Amino acid sequence: MLWVDKYRPKTLDQAMVHQDIAQNLKKLVAEQDCPHLLFYGPSGSGKKTLIIALLRQIFGPSADKVKVENRTWKVDAGSRTIDIELTTLSSTNHIELNPSDAGFQDRYIVQEIIKEMAKNRPIDTKGKKGYKILVLNEVDKLSREAQHSLRRTMEKYSAYCRLILCCNSSSKVTEAIRSRCLNVRINAPTEEQIVKVLEFIGKKEGLQLPSGFPARIAEKSNRSLRRAILSFETCHVQQYPFTSNQAIPPMDWEEYVSEIASDIMKEQSPKRLYQVRQKLYELLLNCIPPEIILKRLLFELLKKLDAELKHEVCHWAAYYEHRMRLGQKAIFHLEAFVAKFMSIYKAFLIAAFG
Structure with a gap:
């Protein structure tokens, strides 16, 4: 298993970076029903990690029992019927998909497929949360029509469906959607935070790290934690023991x-x-x-x-x-x-x- 997956925080308490946001999310879940959420921030900052940890916080271990499906939907597009194929990740309590994968047909995904998913109530709550969660990735790449349809879905099915939206830039998400969500900005980690994570991984793997070596990787990572960990593992594969002047390979x-x-x-x-x-x-x-x-x-x-x-x-x-x-x-x-x-x-x- 790649280190980037092996050392991914499993719970909100384990989040080494963005601890303040993780604790606020924990309080939010404890105090009330989870609102619609919009996570935004640069690539590699930890948005998906926090979302997965949040799902575990809400639904417990069942959030980990995920199946991947390639499904084809027949959608009525006015004068013709079109087939739209989409990959979904789903558990009993949540569904994750990337509607922008459908390209210019993304509005049909939102109008028909997400509506169909939102209509279906959770199967068996057993006193747990009486709603399901839809995780939509790359919402900033959705067309205007798709975003307008998404707004209507958010309003109509909010009683038993919550949306967690994820994107790199909130400026490309319409004001109508942003105003209906709790906006959570995930900043790129600082170089000091990246160094701490690399030192933690090095300690867990039993590696000797030369002075300044993690800092050099952090500097080259462009403040992307995912990239820093991948570079660290690449260096380990190419040459170990590490040397203080070892080259950090570019992507x-x-x-x-x-x-x-x-x-x-x-x-x-x-x-x-x-x-x-x-x-x-x-x-x-x-x-x-x-x-x-x-x-x-x-x-x-x-x-x-x-x-x-x-x-x-x-x-x-x-x-x-x-x-x-x-x-x-x-x-x-x-x-x-x-x-x-x-x-x-x-x-x-x-x-x-x-």
Whole structure:
């Protein structure tokens, strides 16, 4: 088992990071029925860990008895019937799903499927909580129509269904949904907190840690606890005993983006653009979020650019990121940014060197 799963806190009391939030959630459950909740914060900050611990706090060990299902629903979409396939994780008391996986059909997921799940009351409460919980991931990626439908579901079935929503950015969630939830911001852990977690894991694994080694991993992690633990385990696999100057390996996908940036800088042509498109496709197929690819690509390009070009390149990166959020096919917008950059850089080289 990976360390990131092996040492994941099982209860709210075990949360080493965000202890204050964990204790407040515990009080919330003890005092009253759980309200609708919206957890938001950067990737790797611990949102899902807190949600799973909260489910255990509410329902006890039964929350761990989870089954994974790939289900296909037939949904009436006006003049035709469409099949929507979705993966769900469910126990007797909760269901977890990612409605944005359905892409532009996400509104049907919310209108039909979540409504159907919300209607069904818990099977046997035995004096326990008389409601079930729906955990919806990546609600910030839902279309406006889906979010409006979700608001109506929250109101109609709130007597016996609670929603726990999870996302990276609450700014993309409509005000109507935010106002109906208790908003819980999960900040990225500090480097000091990450160091404490790494030292705890090292102690549990019986490892000797050179002075400053956990701090170097924390610094490279970009304040993502998940990433820090994965890097720590990678270092352990590559070389143990550790040395004080041991290299912290970058993520494979980051090296790949760095290669793409180098390719773009070396040659600006339709042929090179086609090659870059294949590499971008590969990153997307490996589930690297397109916003992260664009951000990292910009970071790598800025390291190689003259100061006078940086402002213009940043402007176009922001422009295509916005377009990407509005559109459906991320590859079009990533490729458009690369083409725009090639055009700007080529013009700069011609003006500078003739």
